[in-house]
Amino acid sequence: MLMKFRIVAVCLICAALAFPSRAQTVDSADSSEYLIKAGFIFNFANLMQWPASAFSKPDSPIVIGILGADTFGGTLDEVLSGKKVNGRSFVVKHLKWGMDLKDCNIVFVSSSESAHLEEIFRLLKGLPILTIGETASFARRGGIINFILVDDKVRFEVNVEAAKQADISISSRLLALAKIVPQTDGSKAP
Numbered sequence: 228m229l230m231k232f233r234i235v236a237v238c239l240i241c242a243a244l245a246f247p248s249r250a251q252t253v254d255s256a257d258s259s260e261y262l263i264k265a266g267f268i269f270n271f272a273n274l275m276q277w278p279a280s281a282f283s284k285p286d287s288p289i290v291i292g293i294l295g296a297d298t299f300g301g302t303l304d305e306v307l308s309g310k311k312v313n314g315r316s317f318v319v320k321h322l323k324w325g326m327d328l329k330d331c332n333i334v335f336v337s338s339s340e341s342a343h344l345e346e347i348f349r350l351l352k353g354l355p356i357l358t359i360g361e362t363a364s365f366a367r368r369g370g371i372i373n374f375i376l377v378d379d380k381v382r383f384e385v386n387v388e389a390a391k392q393a394d395i396s397i398s399s400r401l402l403a404l405a406k407i408v409p410q411t412d413g414s415k416a417p
Contacts, residue, residue, distance in 0.1 A: 261299045263381045264374055265306040268359065271372065272312045272333065274398035281332055281355040288318045292328055294347070295337030297321055298361075303335075329354060336360040336370065344368055355394045367411045371395065375406075384408045 272289055289312060293299065307317040320331065324343060328334050334356055336347060341362045348369040351358060358370040365373035366386040371393065373384045385405040390397050 258300075258302070260376075260381060261302045262306070264361075265299060265303040267374070267381065267383065268303065268333070268335070269306060269310060269312075271357065271359070271401065272317075274401040275357055276396040276398075277332060277355050277357075278394045282315070286314055288316045289333065290318045290320060290331045291333040291335065292320045292322045292331035293335045293337065294322045294326075294328065294340055295324065296339035298337055328356065331356055333357045333359060336362070336365070338362045344370070351393070353392065357393070357395055358389070364411070366408045369410065372405075373408075382406065386410060 268291070291303070291307070293303065304319050307319060310317060322328065322331075322334075324340065328347070328351060332355070334347075334351070336344070336358060338361050340347065344360075344362065344365065345368070348358070357372070359372045359374070360366070360370045361374045366384040366389070367373075369386070369389055371386055371389045373386075375382050375384060383405055384407070385397065385402060386408055387397070387402070388410050
């Protein structure tokens with residue numbers, strides 16, 4: 228448990244140090260929540276392994292689609308600006324319901340899209356796309372990672388089975404920090 232706390236503390240400190248100018252200007256709780264979530268998304272990209280077929284070229288960018296209301300308000304774009312993971316830069320796309328998600332490597336599903344979750348999971352079934360959400364039961368219903376608030380702190384749940392079905396390998400270091408959740412019986416993972 229102490230090691231888990233240390234790893235979380237290190238991740239949060241790294242996020243704060245990596246993005247100090249933004250962290251110093253954050254005034255509202257929502258802004259700091261989404262700054263932390265943006266830092267986590269960057270770290271998730273560092274701790275995931277996609278199949279080679281997920282990218283057309285060795286230097287193709289990691290494409291992150293924000294589906295629905297953009298609760299980040301530009302924070303994610305700012306946090307990822309100039310950053311790279313394994314030689315890949317980031318591209319953030321702002322998507323609306325009905326747009327093609329298949330060109331993304333990561334899809335952040337805003338809580339505004341909670342009515343469409345089953346359809347989103349069905350559209351992405353079998354594709355190497357990391358789904359991240361912030362809706363109650365997102366991971367249990369078939370998403371891979373779900374942000375949750377515990378005692379006003381951002382934490383995350385992981386559905387390991389959904390990641391396997393998307394052919395995405397998650398580092399054991401990330402899994403050590405996560406709350407692992409099972410898939411509910413009533414839905415199938417992508």
